[in-house]
Each structure stands twice: as structure tokens, then as C-alpha cells.
Amino acid sequence: xxxxxxxxxxxxxSFLIDRKSLSINMVFFVLLLxxxxxxxxxxxxxxSPLKVVAVLFGNGDPFSTLIVNxxxxxxxxxxxxxxxxxxxxxxxxxxxxxNPIASPDIIGITGGAAAAVVLFLNLFSTDSGTLTVSxxxxxxxxxxxxxxxxxxxxxxxxxxxVSPVRMVLVGIGMWAFTKAATTLLLIMxxxxxxxxxxxxxxxxxxxxSWEGVRILFPITLILFFVTxxxxxxxxxxxxxxxxxxSVGNRVQLSRFFLLLVxxxxxxxxxxxxxxxxxxxxxAPHIARRLVGSSFxxxxxxxxxxxxxxxxxxxxxxxxxxxxxxxxxxxFTAAVGAPYFIFLLYKQRNVG
Amino acid sequence: MKAMExxxxxxxxxxxxxxxxxxxxxxxxxxxxxxxxxxCGKSTLLRSMARLLKPQQGSVVLEGEMMSKIATKEVAxxxxxxPQGPVAPEGLTVLQLVKQGRYPxxxxxxxxxxxxxxxxxxxxxxxxxxxxxxxxxxxxxGGQRQRAWIAMTLAQDTEIILLDEPTTYxxxxxxxxxxxxxxxxxxxxxxxxxxxxxxxxxxCRYAHHIVAIRDKKVYAQGxxxxxxxxxxxxNVFEMSCQVxxxxxxxxxxxxxxxxxxxxxxxxxxxxxxxVG
Numbered sequence: 001x002x003x004x005x006x007x008x009x010x011x012x013x014s015f016l017i018d019r020k021s022l023s024i025n026m027v028f029f030v031l032l033l034x035x036x037x038x039x040x041x042x043x044x045x046x047x048s049p050l051k052v053v054a055v056l057f058g059n060g061d062p063f064s065t066l067i068v069n070x071x072x073x074x075x076x077x078x079x080x081x082x083x084x085x086x087x088x089x090x091x092x093x094x095x096x097x098x099n100p101i102a103s104p105d106i107i108g109i110t111g112g113a114a115a116a117v118v119l120f121l122n123l124f125s126t127d128s129g130t131l132t133v134s135x136x137x138x139x140x141x142x143x144x145x146x147x148x149x150x151x152x153x154x155x156x157x158x159x160x161x162v163s164p165v166r167m168v169l170v171g172i173g174m175w176a177f178t179k180a181a182t183t184l185l186l187i188m189x190x191x192x193x194x195x196x197x198x199x200x201x202x203x204x205x206x207x208x209s210w211e212g213v214r215i216l217f218p219i220t221l222i223l224f225f226v227t228x229x230x231x232x233x234x235x236x237x238x239x240x241x242x243x244x245x246s247v248g249n250r251v252q253l254s255r256f257f258l259l260l261v262x263x264x265x266x267x268x269x270x271x272x273x274x275x276x277x278x279x280x281x282x283a284p285h286i287a288r289r290l291v292g293s294s295f296x297x298x299x300x301x302x303x304x305x306x307x308x309x310x311x312x313x314x315x316x317x318x319x320x321x322x323x324x325x326x327x328x329x330x331f332t333a334a335v336g337a338p339y340f341i342f343l344l345y346k347q348r349n350v351g
Numbered sequence: 352m353k354a355m356e357x358x359x360x361x362x363x364x365x366x367x368x369x370x371x372x373x374x375x376x377x378x379x380x381x382x383x384x385x386x387x388x389x390x391c392g393k394s395t396l397l398r399s400m401a402r403l404l405k406p407q408q409g410s411v412v413l414e415g416e417m418m419s420k421i422a423t424k425e426v427a428x429x430x431x432x433x434p435q436g437p438v439a440p441e442g443l444t445v446l447q448l449v450k451q452g453r454y455p456x457x458x459x460x461x462x463x464x465x466x467x468x469x470x471x472x473x474x475x476x477x478x479x480x481x482x483x484x485x486x487x488x489x490x491x492x493g494g495q496r497q498r499a500w501i502a503m504t505l506a507q508d509t510e511i512i513l514l515d516e517p518t519t520y521x522x523x524x525x526x527x528x529x530x531x532x533x534x535x536x537x538x539x540x541x542x543x544x545x546x547x548x549x550x551x552x553x554x555c556r557y558a559h560h561i562v563a564i565r566d567k568k569v570y571a572q573g574x575x576x577x578x579x580x581x582x583x584x585x586n587v588f589e590m591s592c593q594v595x596x597x598x599x600x601x602x603x604x605x606x607x608x609x610x611x612x613x614x615x616x617x618x619x620x621x622x623x624x625x626v627g
Contacts, residue, residue: 003485004446006463016450016463098440229459236454242403242434247454247507248427292442 021297024290028304035308036080039315040072044322078208079314079328080307081220082273083283087306088227089265090280091287091298095234096258097164100288101343103280104266107153107171109146110277111178113270116145118182118197122189136211138200139271146267149174154259161252162259163241203276203329205314212272219268226261227299234258234295276313276329278336279306285343309335354379354511354543355400355430359409362392362399369395371567372409377511377560380541382534384554387564388588393547394435394515396564400545401432401513413511427455431504432513436520439488445499446484449474452506474505478532494525501532511543512536519549526550530557551588555579555602563587579603 008014037056041047047055047064054060055068090103104110120141124133153174157166182201186194199206227234233254236244244251266280283306284298291297313331320326355377362370369392377383377400385393398404400411402418411418418426431452439448452474453467475481478498483491488499497517504512514533518526534557537544548554554561555575562572565587571578580603584592590607597604 006468008463008465013460014463014465014467232454232457232459232462236451238440239451240434240438242398242432243437243451245403245423246401246427246432246434247451248424249454250423288442292444292447293440294443294447 015296018291018294018297021291021294021301025297025300025304028301028308032080032304032307032311035311036076039311040068040076042315042319043067043072074210074213075205075208075314075318076311077213078216078272079205079310081213081216082205082269082276083279083306083308083310084303085216085220085223085265085269085306086273086276086279086310087283087287087302088224088299089262089269090306091284091295091302092227092234092258092262092265093280094284095237095295096255096262097168098238098240099164099168100285101281101340101347102168102171103278103284104146104262105275105277105280106175107168108149108174108176108178109153109263109266110270110275111175111182112147112149113142113145113267114201114275115178115181115185116141116148117200117274118185118189118193119145121193121197122185125190125193135207139212139215142271142274143267146263146270149178150259150263154256162255167259199327200274201329202327203274203332204317204327205273205310206325206327208272216268216272219264223261223265223268224303227265230254230258230261231295231299234299238293273310274327274329276310276332278332278340279309282306282332282336282339283309285339352379353377354414355545356412357396357400357409358412360396360399360406360411361408362395362404363407368407368567370399370564373568375562375569375572377543377545379543380537381559382537382544382546382557383560383562384558385545385547385562385564386551386554386587387570391564391587392567393564397513397515397545397547398432398434401430402426403432403434424455427507427509429509430511430513431507431509433500433504433515433517435515437500441489443488444485445475445480445488445491445502446471448488448499449480449484449502449506452503452508455507470508471506474502477505477536478502492525493521494528497521497525497529498532501529505536509542511545514544514546516547516549518553526553533557551579551584551605552597552603555604556597556600575603576601579605 003019005017005019006014007017037049037052041049041052045067047067051060051064052068055065093102093104094100117138120138124131126132153170154162157170159166186197233249236247236249237254241251284302286305287298287301291301309332310328314328316331317326317328353376357373357375359372359374360370361368361372385397387393395404399406413421413426413429449471453470456467475484478501480498480502483495488496491499518529521529530553533544536542558575560572561575561578563570563583570587571583579594581592581594584590584605592605592607595604595606
């Protein structure tokens with residue numbers, strides 16, 4: 001018991017804090033902030049971290065301030081928020097489904113968003129490839145696509161209730177279906193849209209703006225808070241339906257709400273980051289190896305690691321191949337896909 | 352006094368009926384054991400009494416009220432079940448496991464009150480797991496792991512504890528360890544314990560009250576020494592046996608007929624041949 005510190009205040013709240021998990025979380029938080037500051041300075045114009053900090057505090061020179069505030073900062077913030085949302089969505093899903101391979105991309109939620117985006121680009125383009133409506137509607141289309149797949153997933157998996165196994169099976173079906181639908185729509189659509197659609201599908205925060213931040217930041221904050229409130233609920237899901245019911249958890253209701261939150265997070269992330277894949281798989285996994293399965297520590301740590309992953313992927317794509325810009329999704333897949341294969345390989349003997 | 356009862360309880364899946372209009376009373380403060388052949392429905396019955404399964408007809412009554420009418424969180428404060436072969440997530444420590452037993456008493460703001468802490472400490476002490484509190488559950492032996500799960504059930508602080516085959520897959524030493532623990536809990540804290548056990552002899556030794564299930568109904572119920580006989584074993588388990596008295600405990604001891612190296616005197620050998 002000496003690893004834990006109770007934290008109480010006069011009967012209004014009480015928590016048991018695992019000191020080691022808390023330290024690890026703080027380390028990664030600092031790591032995230034540090035990475036963000038360094039990365040803001042990278043690009044065609046190099047700005048030293050010290051100058052970046054100066055700009056952030058409002059004391060920078062006009063040139064640096066312009067670059068940071070107008071071009072880089074919104075993109076960095078969106079990248080971090082996308083990483084946070086995807087990581088938490090993945091962590092929640094892995095808890096509900098009780099399978100470490102579960103993530104929003106693998107059960108087709110991201111695929112649904114992708115299909116919706118390509119449909120949007122097809123429907124609202126002229127033959128010459130220009131959009132007839134504002135591109136600002138694209139995030140909403142992505143979000144809607146994610147929600148529709150989620151609803152279908154829930155409906156098809158329902159049989160007196162929703163079980164983790166059925167969710168995964170139906171999810172894989174949805175993944176395959178949305179992939180096919182996206183490819184079909186891509187082929188049927190105007191050729192000029194294809195490269196734009198492809199970049200979106202791979203996943204990129206290229207089009208980040210302060211408008212986007214104004215939408216995504218409060219959404220992420222609210223959903224993060226909601227997830228924290230639901231932590232006890234997620235923790236008990238991992239023990240299986242029988243034990244959860246025995247201690248008084250309403251299992252079906254919990255699953256519904258957790259899936260809802262996971263979808264909202266994924267939908268928001270893909271709306272602004274495109275079809276970035278594997279973050280929802282990688283981040284909670286790495287976090288689990290560091291702090292174990294307790295979601296009180298797992299959720300924040302997954303969020304920090306997810307943010308770092310997307311940040312670094314975006315930065316590599318933005319900086320290393322200048323003057324070309326490679327979408328962040330290329331690098332998350334480059335790390336994520338081999339890791340996923342490795343996981344499947346490790347699980348081959350497990351029941 | 353009864354802790355729980357069932358009224359015309361019918362359980363099944365789809366068209367299949369597993370338990371048919373079963374009426375049963377669970378005596379308060381005693382150890383009750385369900386016995387019966389494989390697939391007779393004793394686990395199903397236990398699970399329905401813990402609201403893990405909805406009745407097709409009839410009801411389970413807890414403290415005078417129909418269980419289906421009580422909020423699940425309130426039920427959780429009165430009744431806990433340890434299912435068969437429970438699985439804990441990877442990397443969990445014993446303390447993290449036992450803590451979960453306090454779920455019905457907590458909310459998102461209050462996750463570790465002083466009472467929670469006390470109850471968990473007591474549960475760990477009662478099961479002799481205090482020293483192992485920081486160990487990972489996956490690193491424990493079978494007996495230790497089962498004790499950890501029982502500690503979690505104890506932390507839930509319920510008057511009634513249901514256990515579905517708590518000793519299956521354990522070796523003899525650990526079987527006795529677990530059953531001794533449960534017997535102590537019943538003696539010291541007067542908790543009502545209901546178990547499904549496979550071993551008839553252990554059931555006779557530890558149970559105050561035995562319920563024999565056959566043909567979707569209760570075949571017999573009562574004190575082991577009153578109801579366990581050759582006839583009962585023949586009807587419930589379809590096995591012929593000899594029922595003697597356990598030399599250590601005095602409770603019924605069932606010795607099955609059948610094959611095996613018979614090395615007793617010739618006289619007894621002939622007796623076996625007659626009946627077998």
C-alpha cells in the first residue's frame with residue numbers, strides 16, 4: 001500500500017492515487033509540451049525554442065510571431081488534439097471490447113468518415129474539380145459518416161444486448177464495407193478530386209486553421225472530461241459482464257455510452273485530421289505497458305502519447321521532405337502497421 | 352429465516368427450459384450448496400439468483416422484494432456473486448482487483464473513502480492476502496488468485512455471497528483452503544453463502560443445507576445427513592454408491608461403486624459384487 005496515496009477532502013471527494021502512474025503521466029505531459037515547443041520552431045524557417053516560448057508569451061519579434069501564430073500554432077494544436085481524441089477513443093474501445101487490438105479504425109468508424117468525405121467531394125464538385133460548397137462543411141461530413149457507421153455497428157451487433165465479440169465481428173465487416181464503398185466512390189468520382197480525397201484518407205492536418213481550433217478544442221475538452229467521469233465504468237467493463245453486473249454496473253447502458261463517447265471522439269478527430277490510422281491502437285497500447293490497465297492513469301497517458309505520435313508524424317511529414325509535404329497518416333501507418341502485425345503474431349497462441 | 356427464495360422460477364434459453372417452476376428457500380446465515388449432475392442447471396440457477404440471467408417466468412425474491420424490481424446497484428450491496436473462472440485484465444495488482452468490490456458504494460467523485468479503505472484492508476486480511484496486495488494477479492498461484500477474487504467479493508460487503516464452482520481447477524490443498532476460508536467467514540461473520548460444488552463429499556462436509564437438482568426441479572433439500580443417501584445419489588447422479596460416515600467429521604461420505612483396485616477382505620468384496 002505504500003505505492004498509493006489517498007487524496008481526500010472532507011467527504012466531498014476522495015481518490016486513491018498511484019504515485020508511479022502519476023509521475024509517468026507528468027513526465028509525458030512535460031515531454032509533450034517540450035516536443036510541441038521544439039516542433040513549432042521547425043519548418044522552412046527555423047525558429048529556436050527560446051524564440052518560440054517568447055512568441056507564446058507575447059514577447060516575440062514580429063517575424064517569428066507571424067509564422068508561429070498564423071501558420072504553425074494552429075496546426076500543432078490541431079495535431080495534438082487529433083492525437084488526444086483518437087488515443088482516448090482507442091483506449092475506451094479497448095476497454096469495452098476487452099481486446100487490445102480494437103481501435104476505431106479497425107471497426108470501421110474511421111472508414112465511415114472516409115466514405116462520407118469522398119461522397120461529399122463527389123456530390124459537391126463540378127466537372128473541373130472545384131467545390132460548389134465551402135470546404136468548411138467537410139469536417140461535418142466526416143463526423144456524420146463516423147456516426148452513421150457507429151449506429152449501424154450498434155444495430156447489427158444488437159441481439160438482446162451488445163457483446164464485445166459481436167461488436168468486433170460486425171466492426172470488421174463495417175471496416176471492409178466502408179473500404180469498398182470509399183474505393184468505389186473514388187473511382188466513380190471526378191479524377192481531380194482523387195488526390196485531394198486520397199490525402200484526406202491517408203490523414204493529414206494540412207488544412208488546420210484557428211477556426212478548426214475553436215471547434216475542436218472545446219469538443220476535446222468536454223469529451224475528455226466526460227471520459228474522466230466515466231472511468232470507473234470503463235474499469236469494471238474489463239472484468240466481464242458477470243463481475244460488472246455483480247457489483248451493480250449496468251452493463252448494456254455503460255457499453256452504449258462508452259461507444260457513444262468513443263464515436264464522438266473519433267468523429268471529431270477524423271473531421272480535422274482525416275483518416276489518420278493506428279493512433280487509437282498504438283497510443284493506449286504503449287500507455288498500458290507503462291501504467292497497466294487502470295483507466296485513471298491510462299486515459300491521460302494515452303492522450304499524451306497520442307498527441308506526441310501525431311505531432312511527430314506531422315512534423316516529419318512537414319519538415320523532412322521539404323519542399324514536399326507528406327501527410328502525417330503515412331508515418332502513423334508506417335509505425336502502426338508493423339506493430340499491429342506484431343501484435344497479431346503475438347496473439348496467435350492465445351485462446 | 353430465509354435470506355432469499357425463488358417462486359416458480361423458470362429459466363431457459365429460447366425454447367429450451369433448464370429450470371422449471373422451481374421453488375427454493377435459502378436459509379439465512381448458513382452455507383447452502385447446490386448439487387446435481389452435469390448440465391442439470393445448478394449454475395444457471397445460481398446465476399439467475401444473482402440476476403445475471405432473467406427468468407422466463409417466476410421470480411427471485413430478495414429480502415421480501417422481487418429482485419427484478421430492485422435497482423441493480425442496491426442488489427449489489429446485498430448480494431455478490433463470484434462467477435466461474437473470472438478473468439481480470441492484464442497487469443492488475445491484487446489491490447486494484449479487490450478495490451473493484453467497492454463499486455456499488457462509490458461514484459466518480461468519491462472513489463476511495465475511508466470506509467472503502469477499511470473494507471478492502473479487512474477483505475485482504477480475512478483472505479490472508481495483505482502481504483500480496485501489490486503483486487500482479489497473473490503471477491499468483493491458482494489458490495492465491497481465487498483468494499484474491501474472494502477478497503474482492505468480501506470487499507463488496509454483502510450479507511449474501513454466491514460462488515459458482517469456486518474450487519474447480521484447484522488442487523486438493525487449495526480446494527480445502529478456499530472452503531475453510533468460506534466456512535470461517537460464515538461462522539465469524541454470519542454471511543449467507545450459496546455455492547455450486549461438484550464434489551459431493553466436500554458439499555456434505557461444509558454445507559448446512561444441500562439442494563439437489565434433478566429434472567429441472569429440486570429433488571431434495573435439507574441437512575446433508577438427512578437427505579444424502581444411496582437413493583439420492585442414484586437418482587441425482589445416476590450412480591450407485593455406498594454412503595458411510597466421514598471418520599473425521601461425521602458427515603455423509605459417498606463412495607462410488609465401479610472399477611478399481613479392490614484390496615479389501617474377500618467378504619466385503621462379495622458385498623460389492625452383490626450391489627454393484
